Amino acid sequence: MKRDTLLSMLHDMLLARAFEERAAQEYTKGNIAGFLHLYPGEEAVAVGVLHGAEPNDYIVSTYREHVHALVRGVPAEKVMAELFGRRDGCSGGMGGSMHLFDHERRFMGGYGIVGETYPVAIGIGYSIAMQELPEAVICFFGDGAVNQGTFHESLNMAALWKLPVLFVCENNRYQIGTEIHRHSAVTEVYKRACGYRIPSEKVNGMDVLAVHQATLSALQRIREGTGPQFLEVETYRFRGHSMSDPGSYRPNVEVQAFKDEDPVTVVLEESIPNYPTESQLDALGRDNIAHLTGHMRREGYLEMEDVAHMKDEIARLVDSAVNFALNSPEPDMQDAWQALNCNRGQEVVI
Amino acid sequence: MSEETPVWKALNLAMDAEMSDDDSVFTLGEDVGLYGGSYRVTQDLYARYGEWRVRDTPISEGSFTGLAVGAAMVGMRPVVEIMTVNFALLALDAIINMAAKIPFMSGGQFPMPLVVRMPGGVAKQLAAQHSQRLEHTLMNVPGLRIAVPATPQDAWWQLRQAIRSDEPIVFLEHELLYFSKGTLDTKLPPPPMHRATVRRPGNDLTIISYSHMAKLSLKAAERLSAEGMDIEVIDLRSLRPIDWDSCAASVEKTHHLLVVEEDCGFAGAGAEIVATLTERCFHFLDAPAQRLAGLDMPTPYNGTLETASIPTTASIADAARQMLLPGEIS
Ligand SMILES: Cc1ncc(C[n+]2csc(CCOP(=O)(O)OP(=O)(O)O)c2C)c(N)n1
Ligand SMILES: [Mg+2]
Numbered sequence: 130m131k132r133d134t135l136l137s138m139l140h141d142m143l144l145a146r147a148f149e150e151r152a153a154q155e156y157t158k159g160n161i162a163g164f165l166h167l168y169p170g171e172e173a174v175a176v177g178v179l180h181g182a183e184p185n186d187y188i189v190s191t192y193r194e195h196v197h198a199l200v201r202g203v204p205a206e207k208v209m210a211e212l213f214g215r216r217d218g219c220s221g222g223m224g225g226s227m228h229l230f231d232h233e234r235r236f237m238g239g240y241g242i243v244g245e246t247y248p249v250a251i252g253i254g255y256s257i258a259m260q261e262l263p264e265a266v267i268c269f270f271g272d273g274a275v276n277q278g279t280f281h282e283s284l285n286m287a288a289l290w291k292l293p294v295l296f297v298c299e300n301n302r303y304q305i306g307t308e309i310h311r312h313s314a315v316t317e318v319y320k321r322a323c324g325y326r327i328p329s330e331k332v333n334g335m336d337v338l339a340v341h342q343a344t345l346s347a348l349q350r351i352r353e354g355t356g357p358q359f360l361e362v363e364t365y366r367f368r369g370h371s372m373s374d375p376g377s378y379r380p381n382v383e384v385q386a387f388k389d390e391d392p393v394t395v396v397l398e399e400s401i402p403n404y405p406t407e408s409q410l411d412a413l414g415r416d417n418i419a420h421l422t423g424h425m426r427r428e429g430y431l432e433m434e435d436v437a438h439m440k441d442e443i444a445r446l447v448d449s450a451v452n453f454a455l456n457s458p459e460p461d462m463q464d465a466w467q468a469l470n471c472n473r474g475q476e477v478v479i
Numbered sequence: 480m481s482e483e484t485p486v487w488k489a490l491n492l493a494m495d496a497e498m499s500d501d502d503s504v505f506t507l508g509e510d511v512g513l514y515g516g517s518y519r520v521t522q523d524l525y526a527r528y529g530e531w532r533v534r535d536t537p538i539s540e541g542s543f544t545g546l547a548v549g550a551a552m553v554g555m556r557p558v559v560e561i562m563t564v565n566f567a568l569l570a571l572d573a574i575i576n577m578a579a580k581i582p583f584m585s586g587g588q589f590p591m592p593l594v595v596r597m598p599g600g601v602a603k604q605l606a607a608q609h610s611q612r613l614e615h616t617l618m619n620v621p622g623l624r625i626a627v628p629a630t631p632q633d634a635w636w637q638l639r640q641a642i643r644s645d646e647p648i649v650f651l652e653h654e655l656l657y658f659s660k661g662t663l664d665t666k667l668p669p670p671p672m673h674r675a676t677v678r679r680p681g682n683d684l685t686i687i688s689y690s691h692m693a694k695l696s697l698k699a700a701e702r703l704s705a706e707g708m709d710i711e712v713i714d715l716r717s718l719r720p721i722d723w724d725s726c727a728a729s730v731e732k733t734h735h736l737l738v739v740e741e742d743c744g745f746a747g748a749g750a751e752i753v754a755t756l757t758e759r760c761f762h763f764l765d766a767p768a769q770r771l772a773g774l775d776m777p778t779p780y781n782g783t784l785e786t787a788s789i790p791t792t793a794s795i796a797d798a799a800r801q802m803l804l805p806g807e808i809s
Contacts, residue, residue, distance in 0.1 A: 162782060163604035214604070214781035225606045225780030241608035242566065243538045276537030277569075304538060306514035312537040462787060465779050 130338065132430045138180055138337055139425065139436075142172040142418050144443050145196040148205060151447045152195065152212055152226075156372050160455070161212045164241075165226050166193040170367040173417035174299050175200045177340025178360075181348055182267055187235045189250045190269045192227035193299075194239035197269060203231045205446055206453035215457035222460040223468050244277025246270050247296075251283045254292035254357075265293045265351045273304025275318055281325075284357070288325040291356030295347050296322065298361045299334070305370045322359035334364030335417045338424070364417075484663040486656050489631035490520045490596075492665070493638035494558065498528055501556060504642055507534035507543055508560030517562055518598055518657045544570035544595060548577045551593040556642055564599030564651065565611050578647035579622030590645040594638070600691055600741055601789050602654040607777035610785070612742035617649050618719050618751065624648045625718040626672060627689045631661045633676075633716055636669035644672070651718075653691040673717035675725040681711035684735035684799055687726055687752055689715040692739045692790060699795035708803055718748055723755060730760045735802055736768040741789050744772030766805075771798045 149167045156165050168175070171193075179188070179200040190197045198208050203219055211218025212226050220230050227241040237253065240246055250268035257264045274280065275298065287294050298318045302309045309316050322329035328350065332343045340362055347358035425431040484492075498504045505528075506521055512535040515522035525533040536543045540561055547557035561567045567574070574595060582591050601610045617625055624646050628634040634652070641648040670676070675687075678697050681704075688696040693714035700710035711729050715721060730736050736756055738749040749770035757768055773789045790798075 163606060163780060164609065220780075222781040222784075223607070223779050225604065227608070228606055228780070241606065242569075244569075273538050276539045278539065278541055304509070306510045307535050307537075311513075311535055459783055460779070460781055462784060465776060465784050465788075469776050 130341075134180070135421070135425055135430060138176050138341070139418075139421055139431075140439060140443070141176045141180070141200050142337065142421060143436075143440055144205070144446065145172040145175065145199060146418060147440070147443050147447050148199060148208070148450070149195065151451060152209070153368075153372060155209075155212070155451065161226065162214075163225050163227070164192065165212070165372040166370065167368050167372070168193060168196040168366070170417070171299060171301060171334065171364045172196060173337035173340055173421070174297070174334050174362045174364050177334075177337040178267060178295075178297055178344045178362075181341055181344035183264075185235070185262075185264045186348075187237050187250075187253050187264070187266045188269075189237045189246045189253070189266060190229075190239050191243075191246060191271065191274070192239055192241045193271070194229055194269070195226065198229045198231065198236055198239075201231070201234050201236050203229065203234055203236060205450040207231075209447075209450040210454040210457045213454040213457070214459065215454055216460040216464060217453070217457035221464060221468060223465065243271070243274045244279040246274075247279045247283035250294050250296075251287050251292050254287065254294040255290065257293050258290065263352055265295055265348055267295045267297060269297050269299060271304070272298060272300040272302060272309050272318060273307070273312060274298075275321060276312060280321075284322060284325040284327060284359075287357040288327050291354065293351045294357045295344070295351060296327070296357060296359045297344075298359070299364055300361055301364050301366045303366070303370070305374065317361070319359060319361035327357050327359045328355070329359035329361065331361045331363065334362035335420055337417060337421050483660045484631045485658050485660045486628075486631050486634050486652070487519045487658065489634040489663050490638055490652070491522055491524075492663075493635045493642075494521060494524060495527070496665075497556075497639055497642040498524065498532065501642075503554060504556040504558065505532040505534070505550075506558040506560060507536050507547065509536055509538060509562045511535060511560050516560060518652075518654070520596070520652075521560065540566050540569040541572060544573035545577060547593055547595070548573050548581070548591070551578070551591050551647075552581065552589045554590075556592045556594075558594045558596060558642060561595060561597040563609060563654070564597040564613050565609055567595070567597050567613065570595070571616070574617075574623070574647070574649065575620050579620050582646075583622055591647040592642075592645045593647040594641045594650055595648070596638075596650040596652060598652045598654045598657070600653040600655060601773075601778055601785065604780055604782050604785055605778075606780040610778035612740075612773070614651065614718050614740075614742050615747045618748060620719075622647065623719060624673070625651060627651045627716060627718055629653070629656060629690050629693045629714055629716070631663045632667070635663055635665060636667075637672055637716065640669060640672040651690065655691050656694070659694070673720050673722055675713050675715045675717070675722035677711060677725070677729070678714050679710065679712040681709040681733065683709045683733055684737060684803055685711045685713060685726075685729040685733045686737050686739055686795070686799065687713045687715060687729075688739040689718065689748075690741070692741050692795075695790065695792045696739050696795055698792045699799065702792070702796050703799055706800075708799065710799060721752065721755075723759065726752070726756055727759050730756055731763045734763055734765040736760075736764065737795075737799055737802060738768070738770045738772075739790055739795055739798075740770070740772045742773055743775045744770055745775045747772060766802055769798060769802060771795060
């Protein structure tokens with residue numbers, strides 16, 4: 130693969146990691162609230178898949194979607210400002226971490242209710258197929274999400290009508306605290322797609338090149354009119370389910386709401402796990418960034434200084450995203466009513 | 480026992496008591512087992528009662544709630560935990576089309592000893608899909624009962640009563656109340672499950688509320704008492720049925736009614752309460768009954784806007800002042 134492509138993938142993976150680490154810090158400082166689901170460990174999925182997408186393709190994602198948005202090209206400052214709930218955020222401060230939207234980049238939303246991405250994706254796919262456009266929809270979801278009824282209903286319709294949808298399961302083996310063997314009768318998720326005669330494949334999600342390659346082939350089959358395709362990407366999240374899950378499930382609402390009233394919240398805050406060090410990650414042998422840099426160094430594409438240089442540049446980018454967010458004004462009630470009534474046009478009601 | 484107990488613990492004790500008394504009681508939901516429940520309500524039950532009675536489920540709300548309906552028809556007493564009320568929208572078929580109707584459609588052949596527990600309400604910047612109050616959706620369903628406990632004592636009593644009842648009961652718990660503490664006396668005999676309670680007696684104005692807003696209303700009433708206003712606060716405890724006699728007795732005494740609700744005002748619980756009490760107590764009212772409710776808008780993520788979208792202690796006090804001293808405040 131071309132050096133430039135690899136470099137840009139590496140850049141996005143490093144940006145993803147740095148952005149999420151910074152988001153965790155800003156959450157601890159109180160600049161971000163609500164549920165915050167982070168992506169460290171899973172970068173190769175978003176990067177491998179979305180580097181295979183065309184600008185005219187659509188993306189539908191979950192609540193763990195900051196990195197999908199970044200890789201899709203939503204500016205880091207717009208994403209950070211949304212996490213801060215500011216007016217210049219990509220959803221105007223109305224949506225927050227779980228609900229990033231960017232119409233221009235065909236980023237069709239982060240959805241908070243598990244299992245919502247499928248029907249939205251097949252709806253977009255239906256419209257593409259109806260108009261015979263050369264476009265595709267990429268639909269992300271977790272391993273826990275495949276037990277929602279919409280999964281089966283949507284896969285059936287997608288296959289029945291040959292809709293141009295690439296289903297991507299980010300299998301990190303956990304549904305919050307429930308491990309996959311305790312939530313699914315068939316744990317090889319890709320096999321479920323076979324029940325609907327959708328071509329499917331299991332991919333190593335620690336290897337961004339493998340993810341990228343599988344995506345390119347799947348998208349090509351979609352553009353040839355084969356109908357929906359399915360990838361199960363095996364991955365791993367290093368952090369808890371969200372910032373409020375320190376290893377046993379503890380929703381952030383408890384921490385925030387009862388801070389003053391209950392000493393137990395102090396314990397919760399202290400037990401938020403520290404991010405693993407680089408050596409710990411190396412020891413795990415699981416880090417997808419190490420995997421890619423290793424590959425590039427062996428190919429002679431990269432010196433360690435280049436990585437250091439890239440990291441510096443990214444650190445500056447993330448700093449400026451935070452500054453942008455801090456300086457952006459809060460939305461006001463007028464903005465909220467405007468968002469609610471945006472489709473009303475000139476009609477005067479009451 | 481009489482001590483400072485948090486609401487989650489009272490619920491946990493109620494679950495434990497019912498499970499140990501009756502083998503047909505079982506609970507199921509996402510992360511209720513190994514994790515002990517998102518809000519700890521099922522803590523330690525998995526170890527005590529095993530996986531058949533404390534079942535971790537896949538994310539399949541429609542079907543595991545339906546499963547509980549089927550089990551209830553044949554004599555089990557399932558307690559479903561839906562992780563939050565927002566996900567109950569996926570289980571409405573089981574709750575509304577099945578649980579609420581099977582006893583009726585079968586001509587009274589089947590009991591429906593089902594409890595569906597769900598945390599809800601506006602917590603802290605969880606955005607539009609995770610901040611809902613769905614009482615309006617559920618109140619309009621004949622065949623359902625809805626309990627809305629606000630204190631540890633009520634949580635204890637009402638959950639035990641709900642589990643023992645043969646009717647389907649939706650149990651709405653507020654996310655901001657789990658860690659609020661109060662006295663729990665497990666020996667006290669319970670009032671009927673739907674009985675409203677006077678949290679604070681007063682003569683000038685009646686505030687009717689429930690759940691977290693009942694707590695804020697009480698705070699507002701205490702503030703106003705320093706200003707010489709004597710407010711009566713009624714906590715409904717049940718939204719279906721509603722204890723109209725207690726409500727009417729209060730309105731007939733104070734001649735002023737303010738209903739405070741966190742849910743959106745349009746076609747909400749407050750609309751029902753104001754309409755019924757106006758029909759019943761019109762000649763006793765010195766001023767039009769008022770509602771203070773959440774704005775008719777999905778909950779914004781931004782923290783300032785979120786706070787502005789629902790009643791606060793200050794806005795409740797303002798609304799009451801406005802009714803008692805019209806014109807005197809801007
Ligand atoms: C319908 C519904 N039920 C429950 C939840 C609460 N919830 C949020 S994320 C989650 C686990 C999802 O696991 P998975 O699909 O594997 O995605 P991951 O978080 O691991 O990326 C649950 C149960 C929800 N958001 N929506
Ligand atoms: Mg998962």
